Amino acid sequence: MSVGPEMSELVEEAIAPAGQTPRGIEGRSPWQLAWERLRHDKVAIASAVTIVLIVLMAICAPLVAKIVGHGPNTQYSFGTSDSGLPVGPSSKFLFGADELGRDVFVRVFYGARISLLAGVVASLLAVAAGVIIGLLAGYLGRIVDTVLSRFMDVVLSMPYLIFAIALVSVVGPSLSVSIAVIAFFSFAAVGRVVRGQVLSLSQREFVEAARSLGAGPIRIMFVDILPNVLAQVIVYATLLVPAAIVFEATLSFFGLGVTPPTATWGGMIAEAQNYYQVAWWMLVMPSVFLLLLTLAFNLLGDSVRDAFDPRYTRTTAK
Amino acid sequence: MRLLEVEDLTVSFATPDGVVEAVRGLSFGVDEGQTLGIVGESGSGKSVATQTIAGLTRGATISGRAVFDGEDLLTMSHQELRWVRGARIGMIFQDPLSSLHPYYRVGWQIVELIRNHTELTRREAQARAVELLGMVGIPQPEERTRNFPHQFSGGMRQRAMIAMALALNPKLLVADEPTTALDVTVQAQILELMQRLQREFGIAIIMITHDLGVVAGMADEVLVMYAGRAMELADRRELYYRPHHPYTAGLLNSIPETGHRSEPLRPISGQPPSLIDPPQGCPFRPRCAYVMDQCTEQPPLRVIDGGITPHRTACWLPGNYTGYDDASADRRTAYADAARTPKVVGAKGGGQ
């Protein structure tokens, strides 16, 4: 049973003076506390295991190709039937073959590489840019804030697919262009969240204390404020990764991502469009993995948020 | 029979860190038209206790009895309790926005409350709302009913909340730190208002506060709480002038107004205990200067000898722990003389 807010307040009041609960001489950092909570969260563990397995898939893709004996882009004549249709799952092709006679099983493994690479790298870039821009806008304020905030507003209001189509038609599709596009369209959301956090943190007395000690803006931004937004940022990043993966898949689906014949989940789903009625495995196999990966990241993100902000779960009486 | 009689109230909450024993075996009562002051520091359980009685602590483990007007509030259903809470027990809090909804006009909120509980028509309820706002000292009450809470100042909101609490002529008003967020001059206004309303309507008041100064002028009886337990319960003057519990004496001594400028303040050393796994026996034991072996056993709240009015304290050594400042020493002596032979139980040097 969950309890009303007044109750959690009461509990807080009741345990307020308990600050000196015996803990060792070494205090546990908020990170350690969050890690403790995360370790006891079954959903988080399951999600993490799923992610690790898919990472292993990506790493082991060449090995798998060797074992199976099928290259990711090799077209096998026995992969299509006499009438030219792809053959279904069998001992030869575990996940079936596609319309060109390529091994879907091996391609799913190789596709994991692109998805993870695009998802993680683009998210990291977006988070880094978002944090720096958010910090600058939030802490420096005034004209810096106006310029950066308006810029982020513009980015957020741009139709990203049209922009991507236009960009790709100029510079040509490639993995790095995909990553750049994803990062560019994702950083603004992070930047806004960080800016809002920084704005409220700047009003806190510990920031005033640092200023009264003579700390400069760089020190305040990175020593005093950044550690306090990091938890939020990490939560946001774990939710950004699946979005970026889907984004990459979308780009590949429209042929704006990685150039064929490189296997990507999005590209495979796109290719399956014309065949799924006769070859369901072409659609289902990459989709299942895409779903698993994004779901795992999303659930992990939720758990991380709960771990950092235990209020959601803490006062739930049994 | 007393208006409210609380017996052996125990409240605990389960939290991931352990069970918080917020209130442990608390007993007290209020008579009609009387004011009971409950004084305690944060974590003393003073708010938890009264909120439990009013049915506002869902999810807690509760035991004991709280008989109000012949009915045990603790065994009532949620529905019944909500009825009692509105109509017969009025509540005011530190934050007026906990009873005033920010999105509705003040007048509308009072009218709805009245109409929910009575047969009055909208027009009659409206008239009553205006009357109530006027009664609590809000100028132009008619126009003010059309305002939203945010258009009121802090003191005015507190007044509106009092008006709302009194709308259904309750017999008991529970005031949980009603002036803590206010400035002293506004606090004085609100306290005066509460006293005036009590005189006019004979309502009983339970006044919860952390400030001994707030209840000094208005309470009939004062209950001092610490770590979920009652430490001392006595008539106001008894308590202030002849505290018989080291904690009460310590609290009085910590107040900066008492004592000489040239002396340091006299704090109570140490920290209040954690309510998760509190110390065995008297919770004040770790900070008490008079601690002895027997204190590992919780002393009962019992009547001591020599008081002019019944004076209860939960201490094995209920001496007279004055040692208060000189300004009030005369009054204290006079008070003690009036008691003629104050028998100091125990041989303690704490008294004078």
Add this chain to the structure above:
Amino acid sequence: MSARGTTPQTPPVPVETDVLVHLEDVVKHFPVRSSSLLRRNVGYVHAVDGVTLDVYRGETLGLVGESGCGKSTLARCITRLHDVTSGRIELNGTDVTNLSRRQLQPFRREMQMIFQDPFGSLNPRRRVGSIIGDPFAIHGIVSGAERKKAVQDLMSQVGLNPEHYNRFPADFSGGQRQRIGVARALALKPKLIVCDEPVSALDVSIQAQVINLLLELQREYSLTYVFIAHDLGLVQRISTRVAVMYLGQVIEVAAGEDLGSHPRHPYSAALLSASPIADPDAAAKRERLVLRGDVPSPISPPPACRFHPRCPKAEAICREQAPPLVSLPGDDEAHLVACHFPLADGERLAYRDAEPEQATA
């Protein structure tokens, strides 16, 4: 000045010339912006409006007033956390009003601040040792093992266990956190510490512990305090002089007991009579002047004497002419008041009209 003994707690009577901080006509206005897109300035909050005040070396100057009177803003002007709108701030004879952050750096070592909120004033993500060591890090002095030792010394000085160096603020109670704040303020051995309601968030019994610590440290290091509080009783108890503020202005300055026994400004008298006292008979006996209404908005403060709308003694002149802050004939020279009709000793203060108590909007 009135009879004030040189007791251990009371710093010696300051010599007039020994001014540590000099404030001259300090004004701080905050723009109020409309919520519309253009964010035009629609007015100013007159937080501090012309404060002239000296802080003497070694004294505790108490600064009291209700919320919105500008006492915290004034504190932040003194420590230069806010740039002043106009006026002059001198520290130790040097004009520091318009110094840049870098130019101010050496002066920062001489003035420190202790904050109100024991939860908000310590960075929750940093270890206590690094919080207290911050002043050393920022000023680039004392590093490595030496810094750790210095921090641990500070910790034991303020009554914290030095072994708790690596704990986080969340592991401490409110009172202990304020001690951490005191240690941080003390690190650079400042001359002046501005205490912004350092104990108002603490329980009474803990309050007294922290106050005693502050008093001890003052004696040991000859510190000068500007002590801000809304609790007049506390301020009177520990201050050498008390300045009462109302709506951005200082309306009365006097030695603590002098203010208690001879308040001259009606507002000071009302404040005194409103503060709760934990003595039932004294509470019953004293004559209370319950002020009417609330403090007006500092966005458009009343003209001339700002107290006139609530003052029982107000007359026409109070609405037209602001009274200067001066010493009255017969009073102690250091007792300053800004009132056209100051109270005489023993004067009863009451509203003349007999209308029932009613708050004004």
